[in-house]
Amino acid sequence: MTNFNIDHNRTDRLGFPEVIYGQGKQTGDLVAILEEYRSTDQNALVTKLESGKADVLKTHFPESFYDAVAGVFMLKEVPLQENGAKVGILTAGSSDIAVANEVFYTLRFMGIAAENIRDIGVAGVHRLLDRVEDLKTYDVLIVIAGFEGALPTVVGGLLPQPIIAVPAAVGYGVAEGGNTALNAMLSSCANGITVVNINNGYGAAMAALRILNLKNQV
Amino acid sequence: MTNFNIDHNRTDRLGFPEVIYGQGKQTGDLVAILEEYRSTDQNALVTKLESGKADVLKTHFPESFYDAVAGVFMLKEVPLQENGAKVGILTAGSSDIAVANEVFYTLRFMGIAAENIRDIGVAGVHRLLDRVEDLKTYDVLIVIAGFEGALPTVVGGLLPQPIIAVPAAVGYGVAEGGNTALNAMLSSCANGITVVNINNGYGAAMAALRILNLKNQV
Amino acid sequence: MTNFNIDHNRTDRLGFPEVIYGQGKQTGDLVAILEEYRSTDQNALVTKLESGKADVLKTHFPESFYDAVAGVFMLKEVPLQENGAKVGILTAGSSDIAVANEVFYTLRFMGIAAENIRDIGVAGVHRLLDRVEDLKTYDVLIVIAGFEGALPTVVGGLLPQPIIAVPAAVGYGVAEGGNTALNAMLSSCANGITVVNINNGYGAAMAALRILNLKNQV
Amino acid sequence: MTNFNIDHNRTDRLGFPEVIYGQGKQTGDLVAILEEYRSTDQNALVTKLESGKADVLKTHFPESFYDAVAGVFMLKEVPLQENGAKVGILTAGSSDIAVANEVFYTLRFMGIAAENIRDIGVAGVHRLLDRVEDLKTYDVLIVIAGFEGALPTVVGGLLPQPIIAVPAAVGYGVAEGGNTALNAMLSSCANGITVVNINNGYGAAMAALRILNLKNQV
Amino acid sequence: MTNFNIDHNRTDRLGFPEVIYGQGKQTGDLVAILEEYRSTDQNALVTKLESGKADVLKTHFPESFYDAVAGVFMLKEVPLQENGAKVGILTAGSSDIAVANEVFYTLRFMGIAAENIRDIGVAGVHRLLDRVEDLKTYDVLIVIAGFEGALPTVVGGLLPQPIIAVPAAVGYGVAEGGNTALNAMLSSCANGITVVNINNGYGAAMAALRILNLKNQV
Amino acid sequence: MTNFNIDHNRTDRLGFPEVIYGQGKQTGDLVAILEEYRSTDQNALVTKLESGKADVLKTHFPESFYDAVAGVFMLKEVPLQENGAKVGILTAGSSDIAVANEVFYTLRFMGIAAENIRDIGVAGVHRLLDRVEDLKTYDVLIVIAGFEGALPTVVGGLLPQPIIAVPAAVGYGVAEGGNTALNAMLSSCANGITVVNINNGYGAAMAALRILNLKNQV
Amino acid sequence: MTNFNIDHNRTDRLGFPEVIYGQGKQTGDLVAILEEYRSTDQNALVTKLESGKADVLKTHFPESFYDAVAGVFMLKEVPLQENGAKVGILTAGSSDIAVANEVFYTLRFMGIAAENIRDIGVAGVHRLLDRVEDLKTYDVLIVIAGFEGALPTVVGGLLPQPIIAVPAAVGYGVAEGGNTALNAMLSSCANGITVVNINNGYGAAMAALRILNLKNQV
C-alpha cells in the first residue's frame, strides 16, 4: 500500500481510467504509483514525461513503452487495432509531430485507432482540398497547428464532423509559446470548432473518446 | 439580387446553414441580407444583435423572433420540439443567462431540444451532486461559467459525456472580460473538456450539433 | 499664418503629402490647420474623424467630402479614375467595411484606383478559390480580417503579389480589439506577408503607394 | 560585525523573526548573514535556496537542515511538536509537493505543527468529500493548486475556517507559470478565500501564523 | 416557490449565509430572489448593485438599505453594534472609499463592527507611524490601496495582526484597473500579507469573518 | 519516395519555392526532406536551424552552406551577383546582425543582391542623415531594430521607398523578446511602414521579393 | 475642522505642497478639502478633474482657475512669470496638448515658467534639427509622445539636459492606452532618459521641480 490516493473508480464513473501527469513529479513517486497499478494488473499512461525519467521507468518496468517525441509512457504496450481509424489527426508540418504523437498514443492506450495526416498547411491549401473526400471517412478530426493556427478554420469550413483544435507551441516572435494559435482557434469564424490547451494532445484524445463513447452507446 | 456573397451550399457541405454575425454590421446591410434569405424562403439566424437594430428588423420582418437577453434573432420562430432535450446547458448563476440563451436559441434554430439547468455553482457542490443521475440523461453537456470557471472541471470529473465549456464574461477585477474563466477551463485537470471563445454560446451549440450529427449517422 | 508647424516639403521628400490624424484633436485646431491648406489651394486628408467634428468641418468647408463609415474627411473630393483598379481590397465580411473604406478613400486621395472584394472568408474557402484568376490582375493586395485573421495566410499561399495584411478590431472574447488577428497575421506560415497596425487602413494604403511609386519609376 | 542591516527587533514588533530570501543572493553573503545569526545563538530560515548553495551552507553549518524539494534551509533543525496539527495543507497532486513543503517547514520553524493532505483534486471530488469531517479539525487550511486552481473554491464552499490559497506554478500552455491558478483563486465564487503569490508557501505559512497568534491571544 | 436554487444550508456549513452578486443580474430576477428571502424572514445582502436597479428594489422593499458609493444593498438595515470595532479598514485616500464601504457594510450585515481609518498613504509615512499604537487594538486589518499599492507592505512591517490587502481600481496609465496594486500586494516583501481580488471589499470582509469566527470558537 | 507532402508547384503559383523552417524539426526528418530536393536537383533553404543540427547536415551534404550567426542553411551555395544591390538592410547596431544575415542569405538564395548598412541608430541621428542620398539608390529598405524600435520611423520620414520593418529580440526589461520594438513599429507615425514578426528576417526578404517581382514584371 | 488628514508639513519636508488627485473623488469631498486650504489662505492644485466637477468647484470658489483640456484646477490663479522659461515642453502633435497643459499649469502652480514647443514629430526629423540650438537654452526638457514614442530617443541623442519622457495615451490598435509609447521610452537606446507614467504630466513637472530645486541650492 502506498500513500497515494488514486481515483480507482474513475472508469466506472467516466468510462476511462485516471492518467498520470509526468511533468514535475519525482521519479520515485512515479515508480511507486506505477507499482500500484502493476500490482493490480492494470495498464497506466503517463504524459509529458521527460526522457531522463523515462529511462529509469523503462529499467524498472521492462515491458513498458515510451515515445520520446511525445513524452508518452505506457506500462504495457497496446497493440494496433485492425479496424479502420476512427480519428484523423491533421498537422500542418513536421514540427507538430510531438503533439500529434501524444494524441495518437493516448488514443491507442484507450483502444481507439487513429491516423496521422501530415503537411496540409493552409499556405498551400490545395493539399488539403485534394484530401477532402478521404477526410470525410473519419468520425472525429483533431487538427493541430502552431504559428497562426489557421488550419482548423479552413478544415471547419470544409468538413462536417466534430473538430477538436489543438494549438502547438511552434513558432517564434508573437507565435512563441502557442498563444497566437490558441487565440486564433478560439476566434475561428468557422462554426463549432472546439479547442483544448496548448500542446494538450492528451486532452484532445480524451475529448474524442467522450464523443466516440456517445456514438457507440446507440 | 444583392452584392452579398452568401455561402449557399454550406448546408450540403457541413449539414447546417451559414449564420450571420450581427455585431458591427450596418442595419441596412442586415435588412438586405435577410431579404435575400426570405426571398428564397429560408430561415436565418443573427447572433450578437443589439436591441436597437433588432427593433428595426422586427418592423421589417414581422414574423421574426428576438431574444433580447442573448441578442439572438431568427427570421422565423422555430417551434419547440416534443422529444426530450438532448443537450443540457449548465450554469452557475443567473448572471450567465445571456450566454445560456444564445446556446438555447441556436440549438432550437438547428432543430435540437435543450434544457437550462441553473444555480449549480461549485461553491455549493452538493447542488451539483444531487443532480448527477439526472444529468446522465443528456447526450452533450454545455457548461457555462464566469469568475474562476471551475464548474466544467467538477462536472468533467463526475460525468462521461462530451462536455463543451463556455467561459462567460462575468466577474470583476482579474475575472473581468472572462479570460480567467477561459484559461481555467483550458487548464482543467478534468479529462477531455473542450472549450470555445468567451461568451460564444453560438459556437458551443454548433459544436454540439456536429457531435449529435455524428451520433445520428449511425 | 497659424502656429502649426506643417511639414510642407514632405511631398518632395517622400512623394506624398502630410495627412492629419483626427482622433483627439480639438475641432478648432482642425479648422485652423485645414484653413492653412485651403489658403494655399492644397487638398488635405483627415483620418479617424468622429462624425460630430465632421459636421462642423463640413459646414466650414462646404466643398469637402466625408465617409462616415471610415471616418475619412477630404477638403476636396477627388474624382474616380477611369483606368482599372491597381489595388484589390479583400475582406472576409461586411463587418470589416470601415477599414476597407479607409483604405479606399486614402488611395483615392492619393490618386490610386482600388476595388473592394467582399465576403471571401476562409470558412468557405471555395469563394476565394473561384476568384483567384481575377485577383491576379491587381498590382497589390490589401487583405483585411478580424476574428482569427486567417485570410491573408490563405491568400498569400495562392497569389504572388505584394500582400499587406490589416487586422480589424472585429470580434469578441479573445478576438476583441483585433490583437488575435494581428498576431495571427504576423505569425503567418505564408511567405512575405507584411502587416500594419490594427484598423490601420490608412497605413496599408500608404504602403501600397510606396510600392506603386517604385513600380512607376521604371 | 558585518555590514548587513538585519531587522533584529522584528520579533518584538511582529511576533516573528526576519527570514532570508535565498534566490539571487551570493553564497558568501549568505554565509556572512548566517554567521551573524549563529553568533547571537539565533536560528534562521532561508527560502528559495538552490541546492548548490545549500551544499556550501551545509558544510559551513553542519547542524543545519535543508529540504531539497522546497529549497528551505534552517540553521538548526526544529523538532516536530507532539500536539496535533493546527494547519492542514491540502494539495491536488504530487506535483505541488515543493510548495507544500515550503509551507510545512516554515511553520515548523515558527513552532507550528501542520499536516499534508494529498491527492484530493477536484476532478474526483468525492475524495475531498470523504474527508470533510476530518478537515474541520484544523484551525487554518492552506490550499495549494496549479492548473485551473479550482481546489480552494470547492474547499471554501464546504469548510468554515480561514482558507489561504496558494497558486502553484504547475501546468503547461495557458497554465504555465501559475497565473491561471492565481487568477482563478482571486476570482473564486467561494466566500472569503485569500490568496498569496504563486509558489509562495512561505507567505501562506506566515499568514497562518498571524491568524494563530490572534487566536492564541485570547 | 421560485425556480432559483438557493443554497439555504450554507449557514450551517460555513457560518454565514449566501450573498447575491448584483452585477449583470436582471432586476426582475433580483426581486424574485429577494422575495424568497423575505418570505422566510431572512435578511439578504446584494453587492455590486448599480443605482438604477437599487431604485427599483428600494420601491419594492421599502425597509431596505442601499449605499450608493459601494453599491451595497441589504433587505433590512442592520443596526450599528455598541462594542468596539474589531476590524480596522485602512485607506490611502478618499478615492478608495467605495471599496472601504463595501467592507464596512458587509461586516455590518454579518454583525461585525469596523472602523474606517483614512488618508494614511505611504507618501507621508509619518501619518501611519503616528497611529501605530491605536492600530494595534484591532483584531484584523483590511488595507485598501490603488496606484502602487504599497500601503499593506508598510503596515505589514509595523503590525502583527492578520492583514488582508485589497487592491482598488484607482489610478491611470499602468495603474488603471488595479492590476499594479494587486501585483504589488502579491509581491510584498512584508510577511504573511494575503490578498483578495481587485475591488473585492466583500471578499475581504468575509475572510475577516472566517478569522474572527476561529478566534471566537475558543 | 518519402512520406513528406512537399508543395512542389509553389514556384509556379507564387514565383518562389517552399522554404523549410528548421526549428523543432528532427534532424532525420530534415535529412529526408533535403534528400528529396537534391534528388530532383533543386536547391533548398532551411531557416532557424540550430548549429548542432547543421553539423549533421553539413556532413551529409558537403556542398551545402551554413551561416551560424543567422542559422541559415542552403543545400548549395548561391554565388554573389555582380549587379548593384537592390535591397538595403539597415541596422542600429551589431546586436542585430543575426536578423540582418537571415535577410541577406534569404535574398541571395532567391537571387537578389543586398547590402548591410550598420550602426545608424537614432540616438546619433546624424549618422543616418549623412547617408540619405546613398540610401535613395535602393529599391526596397529593410530596417531592423531592437530596443525601442525607432529606426524605421525616422527612416520612413526621410525616404520614399517601400520600407519593411523587422523588430529584433534585442534588449532587456520591457524590451526583452522584441515586443516593444514590434509595437513601436506598428504604431509608427511615419506613413506606410509595414512590419513582419519579431526576428523574421526571412519574411522581410520574401516581402521584398514580392515587391521586386512586381517591379520586374513591367 | 474636517475629517481629512492633510499632509500639511510636506512643504517643509520636500519643498512643495500636497496636490489633490481629482479622479474618482466625490465633489462634496473636494469642496471640503479645498475649503480647508482656503481657510488657511493656501493655494491648492487638483489634477485629472472632470469638467462636471470643475463647474461645481468654480461656482464655489469664484477666484479659481480651470483648464478644461488638461483637467487642471487651481484655487487661485498664479500669474505668468516674467523671466525666461526654464522648462521646455516638447510635443509631436496637437493630440498631446492635454498632457502638455498638465505639465504647464503644474509648473506655473509651483512658480516655474515653461514653454510649449509643438509639432516636432520624428516623421519629419528636420523640424527638430532646426530647433536644436534654441532647445539648448532650457534647463530641463519634458518630451511628450504617443504612438511609437520615439521623440525622447531622438531628442536624447541631440541634447545634453535632463530629459523626462511622458508617454501619452494617443493612438489606436497596439498604441491604444499609451503602453507602446511607455515601453519604447523605457527601452530607449538614448542615454539617461527617465520616464513617468502614461499621461502623467503632473509627475513630470514635479520631477523637473526637484531638479530645479537642486540647481537653485547652489
Added chain:
Amino acid sequence: MTNFNIDHNRTDRLGFPEVIYGQGKQTGDLVAILEEYRSTDQNALVTKLESGKADVLKTHFPESFYDAVAGVFMLKEVPLQENGAKVGILTAGSSDIAVANEVFYTLRFMGIAAENIRDIGVAGVHRLLDRVEDLKTYDVLIVIAGFEGALPTVVGGLLPQPIIAVPAAVGYGVAEGGNTALNAMLSSCANGITVVNINNGYGAAMAALRILNLKNQV
C-alpha cells in the same frame, strides 16, 4: 580602421561618450571596437557583459577592469575620487546588488562618486527613517527595488532631491522579471519620481549625470 560607425562626437554634443551594450554582441566584434578606442587612447565602458566574454577581453586588454556581479567592463580602471559622494544608491536587500554595482561603476567611469546604502527595505521602515538626515546630503538618489517596488515611494515622501527609481528583476510569481516593481514605481503616489527600464542601472547613472551636469553649469 574598422567597419564600425562609432559616434565619436557624442561627448561634444551630450557631455559624455558612447557606451557599448555587451549583450548579444560577438566577442570578436567587441575586441575590434575596443581596439579602436584604445588606439585613440580613449577609455570605454561595456555593460551587460557575460563573464565568458569578459575573460577573453581581460586577456586581450590586461589593464582593463571587470565587475562580474554587474557585468560591467572598463578598458581602463578609473580611480576612486576623494571628494564626498554625490549620488546615493539605495537598495532594499542584497539581491539588488548587481543593479547597484552597474550604477556605481557607470558613475565611476563618468567621474562621479557614489555610495551604496543597503538593507533599508520598507518591511522595516524604521531602518530608512533612521537614515533620513544622512540621506539629505546626496545630490541625487537612485533607488533600486525588486518585488513590490515600494521603496522609491516611501523615499519620495521623505526626501526632496531628484529621485530615479530602478526596478530590479528580483522576485518570483507575479514579481518575476521586474514588471511589478516597474509598474509600481510608475504608479507611485509620491511626487516627481522618475523611472528607468528594469535592471537599467546604467540608464539611471546617466540620468544622474545629466542632472549633475546641469547643477555644475551654474
